[in-house]
Amino acid sequence: MTPVPVSGPDECPGARPRVVCIDDDTPIREAVQHLLPGVDVVAVHPRVETYLADPVPVDVVLLDLLLLETGEAGLQGARGVAAVAATGSKVLIYTNERRREVLAGCFAAGAHGIAHKSDTMSATEQAVRAVAAGRLVLTTALAGLAELLARRGELRPLSPRKVEVLRGRARGESYKSIGARLFIAPATAEEYMSEVSRTFAGFLGAHSAADLERHLGIGPGDLLDPLRPRSVPS
Amino acid sequence: MAVDRGARGSSSPVTAPPVGRGRRDAPLLPWRRLGGALTTTADGVELGMLRSFTGLRIVNVVQTTLAVATLASVSPHPALDVVLLVVFVVETVLFVALCLRAGTVRRRRLVTADIVFGAVLLLLQPLIAREEHRIGSWEAWGYAVTLSCALLAGMALSRRWMWGAVVGLSAAYLVGGLQGNMLSGQLWSALTNVFGYGAFALVGAVISDYLRRLGAEADLQRGLAEQAAAEAERNRARMVLHDTASLLTRLGRGAADDAVLRRQATAGANAVTAFMAGVAGREVTDGESRCLADVVADAASAFVDLPITLNLDLARDIDLDPDLVRVVGGAVVTLLHNVRQHAQADSCVVHADATDDGRSWEVTVRDDGRGFDPASTSQGFGLSRQVRAAAEDAGLGVSVVSGPDEGTVVTLSWSSQVTTVSVGDASDGSSQPPDLLGGARLEGAATIGG
Numbered sequence: 001m002t003p004v005p006v007s008g009p010d011e012c013p014g015a016r017p018r019v020v021c022i023d024d025d026t027p028i029r030e031a032v033q034h035l036l037p038g039v040d041v042v043a044v045h046p047r048v049e050t051y052l053a054d055p056v057p058v059d060v061v062l063l064d065l066l067l068l069e070t071g072e073a074g075l076q077g078a079r080g081v082a083a084v085a086a087t088g089s090k091v092l093i094y095t096n097e098r099r100r101e102v103l104a105g106c107f108a109a110g111a112h113g114i115a116h117k118s119d120t121m122s123a124t125e126q127a128v129r130a131v132a133a134g135r136l137v138l139t140t141a142l143a144g145l146a147e148l149l150a151r152r153g154e155l156r157p158l159s160p161r162k163v164e165v166l167r168g169r170a171r172g173e174s175y176k177s178i179g180a181r182l183f184i185a186p187a188t189a190e191e192y193m194s195e196v197s198r199t200f201a202g203f204l205g206a207h208s209a210a211d212l213e214r215h216l217g218i219g220p221g222d223l224l225d226p227l228r229p230r231s232v233p234s
Numbered sequence: 235m236a237v238d239r240g241a242r243g244s245s246s247p248v249t250a251p252p253v254g255r256g257r258r259d260a261p262l263l264p265w266r267r268l269g270g271a272l273t274t275t276a277d278g279v280e281l282g283m284l285r286s287f288t289g290l291r292i293v294n295v296v297q298t299t300l301a302v303a304t305l306a307s308v309s310p311h312p313a314l315d316v317v318l319l320v321v322f323v324v325e326t327v328l329f330v331a332l333c334l335r336a337g338t339v340r341r342r343r344l345v346t347a348d349i350v351f352g353a354v355l356l357l358l359q360p361l362i363a364r365e366e367h368r369i370g371s372w373e374a375w376g377y378a379v380t381l382s383c384a385l386l387a388g389m390a391l392s393r394r395w396m397w398g399a400v401v402g403l404s405a406a407y408l409v410g411g412l413q414g415n416m417l418s419g420q421l422w423s424a425l426t427n428v429f430g431y432g433a434f435a436l437v438g439a440v441i442s443d444y445l446r447r448l449g450a451e452a453d454l455q456r457g458l459a460e461q462a463a464a465e466a467e468r469n470r471a472r473m474v475l476h477d478t479a480s481l482l483t484r485l486g487r488g489a490a491d492d493a494v495l496r497r498q499a500t501a502g503a504n505a506v507t508a509f510m511a512g513v514a515g516r517e518v519t520d521g522e523s524r525c526l527a528d529v530v531a532d533a534a535s536a537f538v539d540l541p542i543t544l545n546l547d548l549a550r551d552i553d554l555d556p557d558l559v560r561v562v563g564g565a566v567v568t569l570l571h572n573v574r575q576h577a578q579a580d581s582c583v584v585h586a587d588a589t590d591d592g593r594s595w596e597v598t599v600r601d602d603g604r605g606f607d608p609a610s611t612s613q614g615f616g617l618s619r620q621v622r623a624a625a626e627d628a629g630l631g632v633s634v635v636s637g638p639d640e641g642t643v644v645t646l647s648w649s650s651q652v653t654t655v656s657v658g659d660a661s662d663g664s665s666q667p668p669d670l671l672g673g674a675r676l677e678g679a680a681t682i683g684g
Contacts, residue, residue: 019601106302118541119541119580120580123580139543140543140545140581140583141543141544141545144543144545144547144585145547147414148545148547148548150546170545170583170585171545171583171585171598172543172581172582172583172585172600172602173600174602179642223351
């Protein structure tokens with residue numbers, strides 16, 4: 001889904017972010033510079049380990065989650081995110097992964113954002129720029145997860161404005177539309193979402209995936225488990 | 235029948251159906267119309283009134299025949315008495331035959347002729363009845379048989395002509411009956427009888443007016459029902475073809491290798507086949523209550539080719555009855571077909587939400603595509619009928635918000651208290667639909683119903 005820049009006051013729209021791409025897909029590695037003409041791709045790696053061997057300082061590391069095509073099991077997924085984030089680089093997850101809880105776990109491992117490979121390239125480049133500028137980038141699916149947590153009372157209390165912005169984002173509403181609806185500037189709406197996002201990231205960092213499922217009631221056999229047999233009222 | 239008539243288009247005027255109308259195709263055998271069941275149509279009403287008049291005249295003929303047979307011997311002119319009876323019978327037969335041929339008594343010239351003939355009969359009564367028997371006696375049988383003339387005037391003529399006929403018959407009766415030396419009380423009897431003409435005419439007018447209105451209303455409603463059936467048939471066809479058209483478009487664009495599309499194409503072909511075989515169109519439900527989130531997820535599962543995000547967890551506590559399962563599932567399928575077909579969207583979000591007490595819920599389908607101007611663009615069959623009409627029939631509120639290059643937001647909402655139907659544009663940058671769950675309302679949206 002289209003990534004969502006959520007915070008960061010130090011963006012420089014005219015600058016060309018320096019990017020490293022870690023992806024086991026050869027066509028991606030070879031074409032990423034052409035696909036993202038507004039950034040400078042300074043290095044590409046098929047594995048996290050090769051990047052860690054030569055961690056060039058960059059603005060953003062574009063990181064695939066599933067890195068198996070080289071035939072060697074290594075750092076990938078949340079561990080890969082954590083390893084790259086430990087170098088001080090800002091990680092933008094770039095993946096086909098759609099499972100929301102998996103994305104949440106990887107985001108909690110230290111990523112600054114998530115972009116899907118199905119997104120338009122302009123949206124992906126926009127996400128790179130946002131992460132480079134220090135913002136967090138959430139997908140709409142994760143905004144929906146944050147809304148669910150907020151509704152369950154799992155996030156620390158949010159102001160009514162933040163709740164309204166979060167609700168809009170979870171429904172795919174643009175900041176422009178949210179701003180018009182709430183009579184605030186789009187940038188103000190982004191700032192509200194930024195604070196919600198950091199609260200959300202804090203929650204994810206403090207809870208395991210099992211905790212998350214338990215808190216949400218979506219674990220196997222739990223009350224909101226989609227596969228749990230449901231009684232039908234007569 | 236419904237299909238054939240429906241092909242003429244919904245704008246065709248309402249007309250009475252041919253079935254059950256008067257049989258105008260048998261002019262050479264008009265007497266057949268005196269038998270058989272009457273149809274509940276305007277033509278049936280006309281035929282019924284004609285039969286009633288004919289029955290009354292038959293009674294008149296029988297009674298008059300008996301009277302002539304027993305009283306002609308005392309008539310001043312017995313032969314004339316018999317001749318007048320024969321002429322009356324012949325006139326009645328001719329009149330009824332001509333009216334049966336037309337299928338109605340509303341033939342002004344014929345009716346006028348019958349009334350004039352009745353008046354002549356009344357004027358000739360002094361020739362066939364003795365002076366003391368010209369009022370209140372079957373010896374002067376003209377009064378008895380001309381009451382049917384007054385009834386006929388009420389059935390067949392306008393009010394003005396009817397009262398004219400009543401006056402004419404009354405005058406003829408008084409002129410013919412009050413000639414010569416009258417017995418005590420005959421004048422008052424004659425004046426009393428004159429009111430009979432007015433009463434018969436009035437009864438005929440009132441009853442015929444009412445019956446004709448009933449017949450016309452029956453024809454109108456039958457025609458409307460026929461048009462509704464034809465429209466329902468067209469809608470059923472559209473239901474099947476609308477989504478199938480979307481699939482064909484995708485396949486035509488070279489997506490035939492897509493396994494999901496192939497499955498959908500197979501399902502669409504099955505739907506068309508079932509439709510042609512007379513089976514109901516698309517069925518989204520198996521007739522069981524289901525969770526709202528599952529219903530929406532299942533509906534969206536066939537659209538993996540779209541950039542869809544499903545945020546449905548907030549609606550996992552809501553169970554829908556089978557009717558709503560069908561409506562909501564069908565609406566989401568149609569909306570996503572529209573996104574696929576028209577939106578050119580980079581993003582599509584399907585969101586479901588519900589209040590904690592389960593008294594309100596909503597489903598929102600939002601895309602960031604090219605949108606449309608609700609003020610100048612028709613919503614098309616899918617949105618207007620398969621989504622809006624079906625949802626409103628099921629008691630759901632429907633909101634459509636869109637603007638050129640602003641995407642489209644369609645919200646289905648249900649509340650145990652209120653349903654809202656609105657349409658708006660997103661030209662001000664806001665594209666949030668009316669919201670049962672959080673209070674935000676769309677700026678600039680125009681409420682068109684509720």
